Amino acid sequence: MTVTDARRVARRDKRRVILDAAAPIFGDEGYERASIDAIATAAGVSKPTIYSYFGGKEQLFRESVADSAVQQNAQVLEVIQRLDLSAQGWLASLRDLAMKLTECQRTPCAVFLARMIAAETARDPEVYRVVRVKAATPILEALAGRLAMLGNAGHLIVPDPALAARQFLALISAEIAELTEHGTRPVSDERVRAAVSAGVDTFLRAHAQASR
Amino acid sequence: MTVTDARRVARRDKRRVILDAAAPIFGDEGYERASIDAIATAAGVSKPTIYSYFGGKEQLFRESVADSAVQQNAQVLEVIQRLDLSAQGWLASLRDLAMKLTECQRTPCAVFLARMIAAETARDPEVYRVVRVKAATPILEALAGRLAMLGNAGHLIVPDPALAARQFLALISAEIAELTEHGTRPVSDERVRAAVSAGVDTFLRAHAQASR
Amino acid sequence: MTVTDARRVARRDKRRVILDAAAPIFGDEGYERASIDAIATAAGVSKPTIYSYFGGKEQLFRESVADSAVQQNAQVLEVIQRLDLSAQGWLASLRDLAMKLTECQRTPCAVFLARMIAAETARDPEVYRVVRVKAATPILEALAGRLAMLGNAGHLIVPDPALAARQFLALISAEIAELTEHGTRPVSDERVRAAVSAGVDTFLRAHAQASR
Amino acid sequence: MTVTDARRVARRDKRRVILDAAAPIFGDEGYERASIDAIATAAGVSKPTIYSYFGGKEQLFRESVADSAVQQNAQVLEVIQRLDLSAQGWLASLRDLAMKLTECQRTPCAVFLARMIAAETARDPEVYRVVRVKAATPILEALAGRLAMLGNAGHLIVPDPALAARQFLALISAEIAELTEHGTRPVSDERVRAAVSAGVDTFLRAHAQASR
DNA sequence: TATGAATGAGATTTCATTCAT
DNA sequence: GATGAATGAAATCTCATTCAT
Numbered sequence: 001m002t003v004t005d006a007r008r009v010a011r012r013d014k015r016r017v018i019l020d021a022a023a024p025i026f027g028d029e030g031y032e033r034a035s036i037d038a039i040a041t042a043a044g045v046s047k048p049t050i051y052s053y054f055g056g057k058e059q060l061f062r063e064s065v066a067d068s069a070v071q072q073n074a075q076v077l078e079v080i081q082r083l084d085l086s087a088q089g090w091l092a093s094l095r096d097l098a099m100k101l102t103e104c105q106r107t108p109c110a111v112f113l114a115r116m117i118a119a120e121t122a123r124d125p126e127v128y129r130v131v132r133v134k135a136a137t138p139i140l141e142a143l144a145g146r147l148a149m150l151g152n153a154g155h156l157i158v159p160d161p162a163l164a165a166r167q168f169l170a171l172i173s174a175e176i177a178e179l180t181e182h183g184t185r186p187v188s189d190e191r192v193r194a195a196v197s198a199g200v201d202t203f204l205r206a207h208a209q210a211s212r
Numbered sequence: 213m214t215v216t217d218a219r220r221v222a223r224r225d226k227r228r229v230i231l232d233a234a235a236p237i238f239g240d241e242g243y244e245r246a247s248i249d250a251i252a253t254a255a256g257v258s259k260p261t262i263y264s265y266f267g268g269k270e271q272l273f274r275e276s277v278a279d280s281a282v283q284q285n286a287q288v289l290e291v292i293q294r295l296d297l298s299a300q301g302w303l304a305s306l307r308d309l310a311m312k313l314t315e316c317q318r319t320p321c322a323v324f325l326a327r328m329i330a331a332e333t334a335r336d337p338e339v340y341r342v343v344r345v346k347a348a349t350p351i352l353e354a355l356a357g358r359l360a361m362l363g364n365a366g367h368l369i370v371p372d373p374a375l376a377a378r379q380f381l382a383l384i385s386a387e388i389a390e391l392t393e394h395g396t397r398p399v400s401d402e403r404v405r406a407a408v409s410a411g412v413d414t415f416l417r418a419h420a421q422a423s424r
Numbered sequence: 425m426t427v428t429d430a431r432r433v434a435r436r437d438k439r440r441v442i443l444d445a446a447a448p449i450f451g452d453e454g455y456e457r458a459s460i461d462a463i464a465t466a467a468g469v470s471k472p473t474i475y476s477y478f479g480g481k482e483q484l485f486r487e488s489v490a491d492s493a494v495q496q497n498a499q500v501l502e503v504i505q506r507l508d509l510s511a512q513g514w515l516a517s518l519r520d521l522a523m524k525l526t527e528c529q530r531t532p533c534a535v536f537l538a539r540m541i542a543a544e545t546a547r548d549p550e551v552y553r554v555v556r557v558k559a560a561t562p563i564l565e566a567l568a569g570r571l572a573m574l575g576n577a578g579h580l581i582v583p584d585p586a587l588a589a590r591q592f593l594a595l596i597s598a599e600i601a602e603l604t605e606h607g608t609r610p611v612s613d614e615r616v617r618a619a620v621s622a623g624v625d626t627f628l629r630a631h632a633q634a635s636r
Numbered sequence: 637m638t639v640t641d642a643r644r645v646a647r648r649d650k651r652r653v654i655l656d657a658a659a660p661i662f663g664d665e666g667y668e669r670a671s672i673d674a675i676a677t678a679a680g681v682s683k684p685t686i687y688s689y690f691g692g693k694e695q696l697f698r699e700s701v702a703d704s705a706v707q708q709n710a711q712v713l714e715v716i717q718r719l720d721l722s723a724q725g726w727l728a729s730l731r732d733l734a735m736k737l738t739e740c741q742r743t744p745c746a747v748f749l750a751r752m753i754a755a756e757t758a759r760d761p762e763v764y765r766v767v768r769v770k771a772a773t774p775i776l777e778a779l780a781g782r783l784a785m786l787g788n789a790g791h792l793i794v795p796d797p798a799l800a801a802r803q804f805l806a807l808i809s810a811e812i813a814e815l816t817e818h819g820t821r822p823v824s825d826e827r828v829r830a831a832v833s834a835g836v837d838t839f840l841r842a843h844a845q846a847s848r
Numbered sequence: 849t850a851t852g853a854a855t856g857a858g859a860t861t862t863c864a865t866t867c868a869t
Numbered sequence: 870g871a872t873g874a875a876t877g878a879a880a881t882c883t884c885a886t887t888c889a890t
Contacts, residue, residue: 030331032244036885046851048887057885117394118330119242125396136390160410163387167414170386174378178348182329184337198372202379206418223874248860258876260862269860454755456668460864470872472866481864541818542754543666549820560814584834587811591838594810598802602772606753608761622796626803630842647853671880682855687882 015053018043022064027112031061031120058124065116065127068109069134076104076135080142090155091204098172098196105173111183140165156207164207171199227265230255234276239324243273243332270336277328277339280321281346288316288347292354302367303416310384310408317385323395352377368419376419383411439477442467446488451536455485455544482548489540489551492533493558500528500559504566514579515628522596522624523617529597535607564589580631588631595623651689654679658700663748667697667756694760701752701763704745705770712740712771716778721785727840730786734808734836735829741809747819776801792843800843807835 021043025034036057040047054060079100084093104110113131121128144161147168151158158164175195180187233255237246248269252259266272291312296305316322325343333340356373359380363370370376387407392399445467449458460481464471478484503524508517528534537555545552568585571592575582582588599619604611657679661670672693676683690696715736720729740746749767757764780797783804787794794800811831816823 028334030242030244030335032242033335035883037883047885048851049849051886052850115330115334118327120331121394121396122240122327123242123245125393128394128396132390132393163410166386166390167383167411170382171379174382175375178344178378181337181344182333182340184333184340198375199379202418206414226874244859247858249858259860260877261875263861264874452758454666454668454759456666457759459862471864472872473870475865476870539754539758542751544755545818545820546664546751547666547669549817552818552820556814556817587834590810590814591807591835594806595803598806599799602768602802605761605768606757606764608757608764622799623803626842630838650853672882673880683881684856684883685854688853693881 014045014049018045018050018053018060019064019067022060023068023112024108026061026064027108027115031057031116031123036060061116061120062124062126062130065113066130066134068113069131072104072107072109072113073135073138075107075109076101076139077142079104080139080146083146085146085149085153087153087155090150090153094150094204095197095200098168098200099193101169102172102176102192102196105176106180106183140169143168154209156204157209158207164203167206168199168203171203172196174199223265226257226261230257230262230265230272231276231279234272235280235324236320238273238276239320239327242327243269243335248272273328273332274336274338274342277325278342278346280325281343284316284319284321284325285347285350287319287321288313288351289354291316292351292358295358297358297361297365299365299367302362302365306362306416307409307412310380310412311405313381314384314388314404314408317388318392318395352381355380366421368416369421370419376415379418380411380415383415384408386411435477438469438473442469442474442477442484443488443491446484447492447536448532450485450488451532451539455481455540455547460484485540485544486548486550486554489537490554490558492537493555496528496531496533496537497559497562499531499533500525500563501566503528504563504570507570509570509573509577511577511579514574514577518574518628519621519624522592522620525593526596526600526616526620529600530604530607564593567592578633580628581633582631588627591630592623592627595627596620598623647689650681650685654681654686654689654696655700655703658696659704659748660744662697662700663744663751667693667752667759672696697752697756698760698762698766701749702766702770704749705767708740708743708745708749709771709774711743711745712737712775713778715740716775716782719782721782721789723789723791726786726789726791730840731833731836734804734832737805738808738812738828738832741812742816742819776805779804790845792840793845794843800839803842804835804839807839808832810835 018039022034022039025039025042028034029038036047036050039060040050043050050060054063079097082093083097084090105114113135117128117131140162143165147156147158147164148161150156151161175198176192179191179195230251234246234251237251237254240246241250248259248262251272252262255262262272266275291309294305295309296302317326325347329340329343352374356377359368359370359376360373362368363373387410388404391403391407442463446458446463449463449466452458453462460471460474463484464474467474474484478487503521506517507521508514529538537559541552541555564586567589571580571582571588572585574580575585599622600616603615603619654675658670658675661675661678664670665674672683672686675696676686679686686696690699715733718729719733720726741750749771753764753767776798779801783792783794783800784797786792787797811834812828815827815831
């Protein structure tokens with residue numbers, strides 16, 4: 001490995017350290033309240049270092065959002081790909097998928113993304129766009145694909161898989177915000193499971209085969 | 213009318229003027245970026261006047277949220293109460309209700325509330341709570357009541373009206389965020405109508421009578 | 425009593441009420457920190473009333489100082505006039521006078537005056553001047569007169585009574601500031617008495633007749 | 637000298653510059669009227685620099701008082717240590733000491749301290765305490781020690797040196813406040829000398845050997 | 849390259865003072 | 870004559886950003 005390579009790796013490492021420090025602070029405080037000072041301290045670097053790596057607060061923020069979106073995407077895609085399509089297993093596996101997706105949504109990373117989209121998209125539409133490109137769309141497409149497979153296999157009626165995917169996500173989280181008081185109250189897994197299940201039930205009823 | 217009454221009215225009017233000026237600024241800029249200066253200028257009063265009426269930025273913000281929640285509640289409740297329960301009318305009226313609710317959700321007032329809940333609840337959980345008490349819960353209960361009536365009338369199967377209400381709202385807005393790119397892009401009524409309709413369709417399929 | 429007279433009395437009463445409210449607030453907070461609002465509330469009147477009676481904060485302050493000086497003067501003069509000049513009584517009476525003067529110095533009114541002179545004379549020399557005219561000089565002259573009488577009576581040697589008066593006051597308070605930590609600590613009468621007595625002793629030694 | 641050392645020196649220098657700028661402004665204006673802006677301008681630095689060095693107005697004030705107390709202490713201790721104890725010299729030297737102490741008391745630094753104690757101790761008792769620890773007590777002890785030496789040498793009768801020290805200071809300044817109208821009027825050295833001398837005379841009479 | 853030091857700009861908040869009733 | 874309401878001006882303090890080492 002050459003000296004230059006070593007430097008490039010060091011750079012990448014420090015980028016990672018800064019991004020990992022930035023996300024929870026942006027997530028907890030919001031864009032405005034989050035101070036570069038706090039991020040620098042948390043990352044164990046000095047402020048000018050952050051400026052040299054990212055250029056400014058806004059850019060750091062965007063990269064932080066994009067980075068979280070990528071992480072979120074990877075996590076969720078893996079979950080989706082595990083859906084069992086077999087005749088015996090698909091139903092239980094779909095319920096399981098719903099729970100796993102809900103867990104992913106309650107990850108600090110996902111909470112951060114959701115908050116930033118809601119809070120900062122009006123100020124900077126790029127925030128929404130980057131999350132859509134790096135997470136929302138791939139996730140929806142993957143989920144739509146899997147639901148289509150369930151349709152093809154004759155387990156469900158899925159005339160519009162993309163729509164079904166969106167509705168699936170909407171239904172399984174329909175009760176979550178109220179249940180957790182927007183993330184300000186801890187809730188037992190039991191109750192989360194019940195809420196998610198109710199969403200899956202409705203989804204299944206809406207897409208059931210006539211015979212069922 | 214006595215002098216005191218006149219003063220009380222003047223006070224109330226000025227409160228209104230300030231609240232009306234504050235909501236869009238908080239909504240556009242978020243709590244931190246919104247400056248008292250800007251709100252004062254928009255309201256046509258001086259900064260100290262705002263402090264004398266509301267005590268401080270945080271209190272003004274809370275009152276602004278509460279005020280918007282009350283307005284939102286009034287608007288939505290009126291829409292819900294217009295649901296036609298008759299055998300011939302209920303289906304078209306339910307579709308119409310879904311559209312009207314969606315319109316209410318895209319009102320500046322509702323956009324403001326949604327953004328503030330997402331952005332500021334982590335900082336101040338009271339934000340979520342006041343909106344729940346003054347808007348979310350009454351709206352859900354009213355909607356649940358109406359859906360129950362549709363159940364009683366034999367038009368739909370509604371074993372859990374409160375759940376059905378939440379899912380109804382979730383389904384009709386499942387596609388809206390993506391469609392409008394989180395409110396950053398204008399969208400034709402046509403496309404909104406299609407998105408809402410798809411949600412209603414799914415809801416109906418999930419709650420259909422066996423005979424249908 | 426005519427209507428006009430009644431009004432004049434009412435005016436004087438309200439002046440008194442305001443002055444009585446102002447002195448402790450100025451005394452506790454200092455000129456800058458004391459707010460007209462607080463004084464108005466304490467006096468049970470509105471701010472504009474204070475402005476109509478006194479013209480402004482600075483004038484209210486000056487009148488408050490002058491008023492306290494007059495009160496202080498009256499109190500102290502009465503104490504001084506009670507000095508017993510008789511051969512048997514003068515010594516005990518002088519000790520008693522020293523204690524009474526010290527008590528007068530620890531009165532809220534006197535503490536207020538002392539603080540205001542030290543704190544505000546640099547900003548407004550008139551503060552010192554008015555206290556000197558209305559309190560310090562009359563008090564010193566009265567005390568000097570009494571000490572001269574003790575000299576004439578042959579009890580003490582007092583070649584310069586005015587100087588002796590100043591030194592008497594200086595000596596009896598030489599230990600007080602340290603003892604009370606500048607008024608921030610309560611101290612037993614016992615210890616105050618001892619400190620004052622030590623001052624009187626020194627004074628007596630310095631002005632003793634040869635025979636003593 | 638390393639880079640770190642150079643920085644540490646630079647920091648210390650800038651601290652000094654700020655403290656030197658702050659003392660006269662606090663002294664002239666008092667705590668409340670003194671503005672950080674004015675101090676920053678006088679020191680030739682920006683406001684945030686002051687905040688980074690001292691944390692806030694209150695802390696800057698305390699450090700300013702402590703710093704002045706240390707300076708005052710150094711100055712006065714040096715004067716006291718010069719007291720000549722020899723049989724031929726002590727009397728003239730004591731008179732000289734009294735004058736020098738009076739000059740020290742009229743220094744801007746001492747005026748600042750006296751004013752701040754009187755004006756701000758009620759708000760923050762720490763002000764008095766720090767001055768006592770860093771200046772008043774050491775000075776009194778040093779003076780008491782010297783007076784005790786005069787007693788040991790048989791020049792004066794000094795049964796309680798600490799008390800004698802306090803009274804000495806009280807007597808030599810008994811006339812100063814009135815003479816200078818609390819520092820608002822310039823006074824000839826001649827008159828100051830006479831006032832101080834009168835205090836020393838009384839002190840000497842009170843502590844004279846029987847033979848004298 | 850990385851950093852300690854410094855700052856310009858702007859935020860909230862307070863207060864003495866005046867106006868209109 | 871007395872007051873509720875309103876405001877201009879100024880205070881403290883914070884922060885993103887840059888410079889010099």
